Amino acid sequence: LNSGSAATTTNSSFIQSAPSDCNPPAETLWSGLTEVCALLNVPVIQVASDANHAFQHIYLRSGQRIHTVEQTFEHLYLINSGYVKTVLLDESGSEKVLGFPMRGDLIGIDGLHSRRYPTESVALSDCGIILIPFKRVGWLGRICPEFELAIYGAMSRELAREQAMAAMLISLRAEAKVGRFLIALSERYAAMGYSSKQFTLQVTRQEIGSYLGLALESVSRVLSELHCLGFIAVDKRTITILDYENLRLR
């Protein structure tokens, strides 16, 4: 499972290892359909059978890879805790950030079609990930139609979100890009039950810039500018949203 990995990042990154090698939570947890459906934000259905505890948890340290480019597609990964970035490596080897999935997001779908992941997902913090072996998805779908719908729904949600982001990123100015990025983050934190007013970025200006199609200096400049305008407060990587409406209208 994921034995080969290119350690080309600047900061410390480790080969993903079997769960038993991870010290912090050494014991392996298992989740059932009910928990998985809840995470996917889909009507929870009690399944009669012994399909509970069918999904293995793995734990990753910050910097470890969930899956790498060209790795054989095998699982879908459902994020239970922690923060992740998904990147695409272009021909010159530099990485373009595609998104920052977090709790409740399903990643790895893009590898199904070609049976290999075209992207790479890296843990930005310690992470708890639920493995969903794709081979079992069809089988589970037959047992539990609600699960099938949950998977379809998650894929649809991902596609719609990707489309909306792409549209926004292409047509907006730098100020607006950063503004909407912060608002989107705020809403995601709110949906997870955290504060929507204040949160901590898990990423560098460089990574935000790569995601938004901006130079890291531009990200820094826009954050300073929004701070001067009184729309946000910036303290290192902690952002406080002070004027939601004006931020949205940028």
Added chain:
Amino acid sequence: LNSGSAATTTNSSFIQSAPSDCNPPAETLWSGLTEVCALLNVPVIQVASDANHAFQHIYLRSGQRIHTVEQTFEHLYLINSGYVKTVLLDESGSEKVLGFPMRGDLIGIDGLHSRRYPTESVALSDCGIILIPFKRVGWLGRICPEFELAIYGAMSRELAREQAMAAMLISLRAEAKVGRFLIALSERYAAMGYSSKQFTLQVTRQEIGSYLGLALESVSRVLSELHCLGFIAVDKRTITILDYENLRLR
């Protein structure tokens, strides 16, 4: 079925009508699973049952809408013939082109999650579309696992393509955007069995620009420039690719 439609485009656009109202091919065609799987580019499996001829065809004239924003999600649409644009309408009412799906592409997936389509798909030419009622997808998946895989595969393909396009569109210069757009078109035409060297754009410069995140003038300028460099020939909307390699390297 799709009775309401906002006729706000500048050129003639019509309300989508029932197939029986369409004069050119007045008779309704039906496709079976085999044909649908072939279109989806998935290993074709002969299904034993009477599930053949389970999918209705509809025909649209150029300018008609396949589905509109906010319309209740009901079908997936598989393009059998013709050209389509999918657009997102922003708050100001102006449209942002998300893609140009064509034969073999599955559209409408993005409406599943919220049960309403967030986007609008417009026929750019006369089109033949196969309706796939989503209610029947789960049922068919149980009858024919290959069909289920085909749907999953199509969704995955769509997501991966969307990701790759978004990454490219954000980080490249105008020249490179147009170059890659033409190459992508060329490959799609090749996959459909048409010439990859010469083809006709079904879209205006305006629509290309919206898709690529460029002003229509920039699209025109780049096309002229690529023409001067001898990489392509441009005659109105007919493009001939003369130097594939140099075009790719832009």
Added chain:
DNA sequence: CGGCGTTTTGAAGGGGATCAACGCCTGTGG
């Protein structure tokens, strides 16, 4: 303390948007 990665801020340059004018083609109506 000293090195490194991150972040901030400044100055200069370029690429694309914007505004504007003109040619081309199609469809329309006198």
Added chain:
DNA sequence: CCACAGGCGTTGATCCCCTTCAAAACGCCG
């Protein structure tokens, strides 16, 4: 038949937003 209008495409001139290059402050960890 021809004039005219309107959409589409091309090309030019100007401006400005963002990138790039550069330097320095900051925080972190050895």
